[in-house]
Amino acid sequence: MSAVYQRIRFGVEGGVATLALDNPAKRNAFDPAMRVEMAEVVRQVQSDPSIRALVLTGAGAHFCSGGDLANIASSGLDNGGWRQRLTSLHDWLKDLMLLDKPVVAAVDGAAYGAGFSLALAADFIVASTRARFAMSFIRMGVVPDCAAFYTLPRVVGVQRARELMLSGREVSAQEALRLGIATELVEPDALQARAQAIARSFVGASPVALSLIKRSLSLAASDLPSLLEQEANAQALAMGTPEHREAVRCFLEKKPLPFQWPQA
Incomplete structure (x- = not known):
């Protein structure tokens, strides 16, 4: 079972749904079209009892580089418009975080900004040895979003979350494992197979x-x-x-x- 979208890939096989962000030219950066499609898929995963687990990943060599800065710069939104956009994002993100089925994030390459936040919304983060994470929001003069204020302190503690958010520094795959951000590390060519194996285990x-x-x-x-x-x-x-x-x-x-x- 599969469907075709503009900004994501989605399919279901053997009780496991796979959602891949699919904008590799921009390292799978978020844009409004991607958010709309993700919201639709999250609703489908939640409502379909034959789906027992979800794998969340990125097409190509990266997970997600965060927000699409070109789209952000050209949006012309005022404060009220930005608040409305974030509120609509929160609707499906909350559904993803409260999904009553396990979510496995398979992270390769960059998980920056909102991409890092999205990975933290999963129950498990299986990372490749070349994955890297960054709460890069401060570099752009903005605050962490996509529920990072909720998820990151619960994973690494308030003091470490403060340091990661205020510095915006990059965290290697090895450090992510030490901090408890990544559940386990695998070589890049084994990443998808390992994430799928974990997801399939929940079918039983x-x-x-x-x-x-x-x-x-x-x-x-x-x-x-x-x-x-x-x-x-x-x-x-x-x-x-x-x-x-x-x-x-x-x-x-x-x-x-x-x-x-x-x-x-």
Whole structure:
């Protein structure tokens, strides 16, 4: 199953959807057309129960270099117009971050500015050894967007997020792994296969449990009583699913469990 778009590539195979930013001439920079198409795809992934995981990547040698500066410079928007554009972006970005299915970002080359923020919206970042990340907004005299104020401190801590945002410096793939930004590093020619293998592993996992885990993690910064209440409600739902019963049966019969994390 596949569809043709102007600024992205999208297809579904074996329960795994793949969304690739497709503007390699500009290192897959965001422009309004790309945002509209991504919003459409995120809605489709959310609503299609046959899709069990999403791989987010970039065409060519880069993930995403951030906003399309030529488009930004020619937009002619005033303060109100920029706020409206960001608000419309937030609508689908929030849907992506709250997607009840695992999202694996496969990052090669540059993940700068909004591209770095987009990668952080995923549950896993598999990076190639030549990937590089930068909160480059300060270099352009603007502030981080695409939810980076929410995601980056939750990954690296407030002090390190402050340093990365205020310096705008580049982070190598190796440092990204040390900081916990990247889940793992692979050679460039193995990147897509590894991201797909991780995504395919979730086809065998309980969709209810995955949804509840992601929903509960989104509340991780809330107060303890609220989080414990969410935990109790989520576990009660998960215990009643056929996927849980099947996993228990396999365990007791000493058979392989339906969900297995793929070996690197």
